Amino acid sequence: MxxxxxxxxxxxxxxxxxxxxxxxxxxxxxxxxxxxxxxxxxxxxxxxxxxxxxxxxxxxxxxxxxxxxVGGAAIDGFTSVRHARPMQSIDNTYDLDGLRAWAARCEKSLGRSSSLVADPKVDGVAISLRYEKGVLVQAATRGDGAVGDDVTSNIRAVRAVPLRLRSAARGSAALPDVLEVRGEIYMPLAEFQRINAERSARNEPELANARNAAAGTLKSLDPAVTAARRLSFVAHGRGEQRGGEAFTSFSAFIAALRAWGIPTNRESRACAGVTDAEEAIASFERRRETLPYAVDGMVVRVDSFADQDALGSTERSPRWIIAFKYQAERATTRLVRVDWQVGKGGTITPRAAMEPVWIAGSTVRHATLHNIEEIMRKDIRIGDLVEVEKAGEVIPQVIAPVVSARTGSEQPIEAPMHCPSCGSVLEREGPKVFCVNPACPAQFRERVKWFVGRDQMAIDGLGERLIDQLIDAGIVRGFADLFRLDASAVAALTSEAQLASGKTSQRKVGDRTAQSIVAMAEEAKGRGLARLLGSMGIRLLGVTAAKTLARAYPDLAALQAASAAELEALPDIGERTAEIFVQNLNSPLLRGMFADLAAVGVDLTSRDFSASTAGNDRGGNASSLRGKTIVLTGTLVGHDRRALTEMLEARGAKVTGSVSRKTDVVIAGSEAGSKLDKARELGVEVWDEARLDQELAE
Ligand SMILES: [Zn+2]
Missing domain, CATH: 1.10.287.610 (Helix hairpin bin)
Known part of the structure; x- marks a missing residue:
């Protein structure tokens, strides 16, 4: 291709x-x-x-x-940046009276009314982007408003932020010499859910909300972490500007940003006055639940820059802008039952089944109960009237029982002893309950749904309901069956959209969609070992660990042959994790799955992955190490093995765990054993530590 x-x-x-x-x-x-x-x-x-x-x-x-x-290297810490213009916070109001009072103050001060702009308040992290001659040179957090952190390397990894502005686009204004764009870095809700699903599979605590998740990601010292989480950006203000067109209003400024390729909010609304703004707030409140990002209010501002300057600002915040915050919506309904759901990692989580209740624009029948400890702490019982909250960013949750409404017939909730799917005895770890049966059918079903996802094997078109049908029909019994799908069998299933709409007429998937699914599966065979391992839902083996393993071993067979001690030497793999990997990767169940995958032609080598890491190197040093495949062996006196691995990778080398014909260099410390012998046998170049230091000094 x-x-x-x-x-x-x-x-x-x-x-x-x-x-x-x-x-x-x-x-x-x-x-x-x-x-x-x-x-x-x-x-x-x-x-x-x-x-x-x-x-x-x-x-x-x-x-x-x-x-x-994405540059190769992680950094030690953030340096401080003084903002050319302060990044002030915005005053809030929680009711329309507050909004009207604000508009009246503006009108009184200006001596007339002025046009307003209403923008959804995306719940994220405020950031300032500095472009010089159209090239992104710096990105900084708000910090205390005067001084923030330089997060340029992380922001470069956010694809929504252009590295270079689109200046030649039709109708675009001339680029200023210096342009500071203020806006919000946020995590789209789908991404938030994807990351939490992954964390839950690794038995890590889930992220509390999308805003904190975005903030935590920006604080990461490794830009690769930021790149792996798909943050987005929306511009909502300006800082310093030198040169270029002199904009007279916020709306003109925002239109120019969009033409230059900077994302702005498409829901932004021009308002003739405060009545229009109230309408915008009301109409947006009805729709905000359907948006792909969390919104906690509407920002209303005076449009004209001259009027903004005339209104000025207080110590704390500008007088020409105000944020109207929506209330999180609550309702009361009856808890009918608790369903214990099996996740792909074996976690069993409680879900409340309730009498249907209308909250914030939709009917809610289910809500999360988090875990058994939360249920105990809140003393929630079956039959209770419960308060349910639906905030923009999270699935509905049960807040508390209405204790005063109890009749005495309410039943306490108990954690199950056996898996609702396979009947295995469950294990308990703190607040979490697990099914540890690797052959559990419910876990398999969830893993298949995960496996086909966009960031896993990306078999587009296979939705959750199609997968349910394929599993129920006995067509898919293992991952490999996804690659054996027959287009005519898929075409006969009931379409995803039809099931979602709840209509009774049984519309089928159709030939074209079925053929496209089969073609996507065919393409997915070649994604390589890192993607495959990270997609299978193997315990503790998430995307990061999968990449680490694929970087170190050329193929699955080499990985399976590795000892726990060898795996432990890899970055971020602890002793216990290494043992679990060795055990799982060689378990009869997984060996069977891998053999099955190999039989249908799925690529079990790391070729793809190793090339891409070298390609993402920041460059700058035309190092002799670039592109070399290196194996470390023996005891190195002057280097910590993990730090050395990172250093070599930062220079474009690939560090692997075993010596083969593809190895370019073996770096041998004292007491080097079989790997050194193998290198000599294959005629691979061998460096001692002195030679290594010499190469690194270049
Ligand atoms: Zn089970």
Missing amino acids: SAASSNSWKTPHEEVVHLRDLLERANTAYYCDAEPFMADSEYDRLLQRLADLEAAHPELADATSPTRR
């Missing part, structure tokens, strides 16, 4: 320029224009092609290339 596309380009330079432009246009189309035209898998493939070209032609390097979004 990539070979074919390269033929149509006269020079690598032309293709590189084309790919950079195409990939950034794909980002803008997705994040700024909400008109995506490229599938994620295609984006990844083209990004890889670009990385390969840049690696082969270092002279074509460019700091604003999409491949440079």
